[in-house]
Amino acid sequence: MNIYVCIKQVPDTETKIKLNADSSWIDTAGVKWIMSPFDEFAVEEALRLKEKNPGSTVTVLSAGPARVIDSIRTALAMGCDSGVHVEIAETADNNLAAKALAGALKKEAHVDIVFSGKEAIDDGAAQTSQLIAEYVGIPYVTVALNAEYGSTVKVKREIEGGAFELFEAPMPLLIAAQKGMNEPRYAKLPEIMKAKKKEVKLLKMADVGVSETDQKIRYRNLQLPPPKQAGKKIAGDPATQAKELVRLLHEEAKVV
Amino acid sequence: MAKVFVIAEHRDGRLKKATFELLGASAAAGNETHAILLGEGVAGLATELGHNGAQTVHVVENAALKFYTSEAYSKVIVEILKKHTPDVVLASHTPTGRDLMPCVAARMNVGLASDCTQLAFEGAKIKVRRPVYSGKATAEVEFLASGPQMATVRPNALGVPKADSARIASVVAETGNFAGLLTQVTDVVKGSSARPDVTEASIVVSGGRSMKSAENFKILEELADILGAAVGASRAAVDSGYRPHRDQVGQTGKVVSPLLYIACGISGAIQHLAGMRTSKTIVAINQDPDAPIFQVADYGVVADLFAVVPALKDEFKKLKDH
Numbered sequence: 119m120n121i122y123v124c125i126k127q128v129p130d131t132e133t134k135i136k137l138n139a140d141s142s143w144i145d146t147a148g149v150k151w152i153m154s155p156f157d158e159f160a161v162e163e164a165l166r167l168k169e170k171n172p173g174s175t176v177t178v179l180s181a182g183p184a185r186v187i188d189s190i191r192t193a194l195a196m197g198c199d200s201g202v203h204v205e206i207a208e209t210a211d212n213n214l215a216a217k218a219l220a221g222a223l224k225k226e227a228h229v230d231i232v233f234s235g236k237e238a239i240d241d242g243a244a245q246t247s248q249l250i251a252e253y254v255g256i257p258y259v260t261v262a263l264n265a266e267y268g269s270t271v272k273v274k275r276e277i278e279g280g281a282f283e284l285f286e287a288p289m290p291l292l293i294a295a296q297k298g299m300n301e302p303r304y305a306k307l308p309e310i311m312k313a314k315k316k317e318v319k320l321l322k323m324a325d326v327g328v329s330e331t332d333q334k335i336r337y338r339n340l341q342l343p344p345p346k347q348a349g350k351k352i353a354g355d356p357a358t359q360a361k362e363l364v365r366l367l368h369e370e371a372k373v374v
Numbered sequence: 375m376a377k378v379f380v381i382a383e384h385r386d387g388r389l390k391k392a393t394f395e396l397l398g399a400s401a402a403a404g405n406e407t408h409a410i411l412l413g414e415g416v417a418g419l420a421t422e423l424g425h426n427g428a429q430t431v432h433v434v435e436n437a438a439l440k441f442y443t444s445e446a447y448s449k450v451i452v453e454i455l456k457k458h459t460p461d462v463v464l465a466s467h468t469p470t471g472r473d474l475m476p477c478v479a480a481r482m483n484v485g486l487a488s489d490c491t492q493l494a495f496e497g498a499k500i501k502v503r504r505p506v507y508s509g510k511a512t513a514e515v516e517f518l519a520s521g522p523q524m525a526t527v528r529p530n531a532l533g534v535p536k537a538d539s540a541r542i543a544s545v546v547a548e549t550g551n552f553a554g555l556l557t558q559v560t561d562v563v564k565g566s567s568a569r570p571d572v573t574e575a576s577i578v579v580s581g582g583r584s585m586k587s588a589e590n591f592k593i594l595e596e597l598a599d600i601l602g603a604a605v606g607a608s609r610a611a612v613d614s615g616y617r618p619h620r621d622q623v624g625q626t627g628k629v630v631s632p633l634l635y636i637a638c639g640i641s642g643a644i645q646h647l648a649g650m651r652t653s654k655t656i657v658a659i660n661q662d663p664d665a666p667i668f669q670v671a672d673y674g675v676v677a678d679l680f681a682v683v684p685a686l687k688d689e690f691k692k693l694k695d696h
Contacts, residue, residue, distance in 0.1 A: 131625050131645040135510040144511065155626045212476070213485055239625050241506050243488045245476035248444065252480045257445055257557045260473045277469040278385075278574060280565025280620055283441065287557040297626060298619045334485025337506065337513035343651060349658075349671045359675050360685035363657065364693055366673055371655040373634040374577070374601065374693065 119174035120226065123164040123198065123233040124219050124250060125157040127182055127189040128240040141340045143209055153189040156235025158196075158302040159295035164233045165197045166300060167267060175199045179222055181206045181215045187318060194313035195305035201318035204326055212241075214332040216249030221326025223254050231271075232292040236261045247294035257287045260294040375405055376498040379455060379522075381465035381474070382409045382423055382431075389419050391534050392466035392574065394426040396527060398535025400464070401427030403495035408432060409543070410454055412447060414440040417545070424543030426535055431543045432458075438552040441559035442470050448477045450550035455482060457548075460522050461498040467526040468574070479524045487515035487525040491631065491652060493532060499523060508625035508648035529574045530631045569595075572623060575604035577634045580623055580650070583610035584639025584661070584679060591616060593680070594638060597687045600694060606630065606650075608640045624649035638679045642667030659683065 129135070129149045136145040153161075161178065168174040178193040180186045181204040190201040204218040223229055232251070237244035244260070251258035259273045263282065266272045275283040276296055305313070323329060350366065352359045367374045378400040383390045393409070400407040409428035411419060413435065420431040432454050438446045455463060455478070463478070465471035467489040479486035491512070492503040499517075502525050506513050517523045572578055579598045581591055591605065598605045607617035609624050623630055625645040635653035640646060642658070642665055650656070651670050658671035659679045668674045675682055 129507065133507070133510075134644070135507045137511065144507070211485060213480065239508060242508055242629065243486075244472045245486060245488055248473065248476040249480055252477045258477075259444075259557075261469060276620060277562070278571035279569070280567050280571075280618070282563045282565075283559045284561045284563065285443070285557065285559050291557075296619075297622075334479075334517070334519045335487060336516045336518055338516050339514040340506070341512050343509065343512070346651075346670050346672075349656075349668065349674050351668075351674045351676065356677055356681035357685050359677055360682055360689045363673055363675060363686065364689040367634065367655065367657070368693060371634070371672065373655045374690065 119167065119171045119230045120228050121164045121168055121174055121176045121231055121233070122179060122223060122226070122229055123160050123176060123193065124179045125161065125189055125193055125235070126154045126238040126240070126246070127151050127180060127186040128154045128238050131155070131239065135342070137340050137342065142338055143340065146208070151185055151188065153192050154235050154238040154240070156237060156239070156295060156297060159297060159299045160233035160235050161193050161196050161198065162300045162302040163265070163293070163295055165303070167231070177202060179204065179219050181210070181218045183208050190318055191313050192305065194316045195310040196303055197309065200316055202321060203318055204321045206323060209336070211333050211335045212243050212245035212249060213334045214328060216246045217253050217328045217332050218323060218326050220250050220253030221328055222321055223250070225326070229254065229290050231289055232256070234292065234294045236294040236296050247292060251292035256290045256292055258292040258294065259285045259287065261296045262293045263296055263299055265293055376461040376495055376500070377408070378405045378462045378464065379408045379410060379458065379460040380428065381451065381463070381471065382411045382419070383466055383468060383470055384413065384416060384419055389422055390466060390468065392468060392529040394534050394537070395529070395532040396464045396466065397423065397427035399493060399532045400495070402535065405495060408458070408460070410451060412439045412450055420543055420545045424541050425537040425539050427541070428543045430546060432546050432548045434548045434550045436550060436552055438555060441562055443555070443557050443559050444474050444477055445555055445557045446552060447474055448481065451478050452481045453550065454548055455522065462500050463522050463524040465526045467528045471526045475524065475526050482521055482524070484519040484521040484524055485517060487517070490515070490525045490527045491531045493525065493527055500525060505629065505652065508629055509651050510648050528631055530576065530633065569598060570602070570604045572604040572606045572621060572630050573628050576632055577601045577603035577636070578606045578623070578630055578632045579603050579636045579638065580606035580608065580640060581611055581616070581638045582608040582640030583614060585611055585616055588616045593683045593687070597683055597690070600687055600690050608643070608646050637667050637671070638683060640667050641665045642670065
């Protein structure tokens with residue numbers, strides 16, 4: 119089975135976001151970069167599928183600037199066999215990134231299944247997975263909680279209010295993982311050493327048939343949230359506090 | 375004035391209030407406002423779409439649309455959009471909208487601004503802003519492609535309009551081609567909880583590590599049920615096994631924007647604040663007066679949550695019964 123997993127490198131969740139000089143992007147100086155947490159579930163799912171199907175390979179793909187090689191190596195250390203890095207600008211939008219990754223996938227001889235995270239925690243747009251599938255020309259299912267792989271693939275997809283859709287489609291398809299789909303493994307030291315020697319193919323935009331015109335949206339005028347004014351502290355014993363809080367919510371904030 | 379198409383969303387025979395938010399915002403700006411309504415046995419919902427601002431409702435009814443699939447829905451929607459050439463296409467950033475709209479945008483050869491929290495109409499165009507880095511910053515979205523401007527909007531971001539039963543939409547029956555579909559949704563399994571989803575609720579009551587156990591969340595559930603609220607949780611509470619991941623609010627969980635967010639025993643890690651700081655009113659109940667959650671709280675209660683929450687429940691009950 120030819121298994122693929124698409125990942126994105128993002129700032130660590132603890133990052134304090136600062137803006138660049140013209141507020142067109144964040145200031146990336148000093149940012150610690152990690153694999154987007156939802157992608158770890160995608161990598162793990164790909165590896166488990168490989169382990170159940172001897173002879174399979176898992177290829178990890180990522181689009182972004184030179185730094186994303188570190189996250190590709192992380193996935194290789196978890197157990198992926200080889201990597202593909204498609205070099206695109208930091209500021210590329212979901213459409214360009216997806217088209218670049220789809221272009222890389224279409225260069226492969228045969229794709230059985232593609233995994234990804236249900237969204238990346240940087241722009242949180244939740245678009246790239248669906249767009250990769252669209253440009254490769256395969257069905258997709260997002261926010262997957264588990265999948266059974268048989269003659270068709272049956273996926274439990276999380277929707278609102280704790281409900282699930284029971285989705286079914288034949289391979290090839292793309293599955294975008296939700297947190298909790300599995301328990302991602304930690305890379306062990308020997309694997310980390312081995313990962314350094316695994317092959318990572320570097321592709322440029324022209325190699326995968328994309329250009330600047332594939333960028334459909336652009337961010338501008340970024341703003342940090344205005345500092346909040348100090349709130350009211352409500353004093354007294356618990357009964358008094360509760361009473362006063364309900365009064366303020368009703369009369370002042372008018373939200374209940 | 376813009377020609378605006380809104381993708382209407384419904385579940386269990388009821389329209390989502392997030393759909394009304396989009397229709398209301400479009401109608402209030404004086405736009406030519408259309409709704410697209412897909413499903414099986416749903417045509418009756420067109421009336422309510424009209425009351426909430428749709429002038430025309432485009433309906434497709436088919437067994438293949440009984441349950442949402444991106445494949446069938448995107449196919450039908452793209453056909454309708456290509457036929458009617460709107461200026462603006464809007465959907466809600468719900469589990470359905472977020473799954474569906476990137477694919478629709480790609481087929482229209484345009485970009486999509488997803489999860490917008492601000493939306494304004496300017497002539498035939500829209501101006502939108504969306505949170506990035508889970509709300510640690512926001513960005514205006516510039517549309518670079520020619521063609522309809524498309525956006526998904528976060529539920530609760532615009533506010534629900536006042537329905538007017540004098541407004542009647544004209545209904546247009548559209549058709550779709552459902553041959554050769556590869557995917558299907560065989561069933562939708564309901565959640566065990568009758569409470570609203572954290573992302574759609576007007577009020578969210580959330581608990582953190584200080585809840586100390588899964589059982590202790592019962593006091594938050596009781597409070598939530600009086601308010602018709604959802605119950606949320608911090609990553610610490612979810613990682614401790616007190617709540618399922620679907621309830622997690624924060625950068626690696628869900629980003630919420632309710633009218634009222636009540637944080638109980640949540641210290642306010644940066645990744646949690648990212649997920650709830652756009653809430654209209656924030657209440658923090660925490661024993662530690664230095665907890666970072668108080669920096670974003672409109673109302674702070676420094677106290678033992680196990681004493682305050684039950685008292686709060688009684689006070690809200692009095693208010694409701696009043």
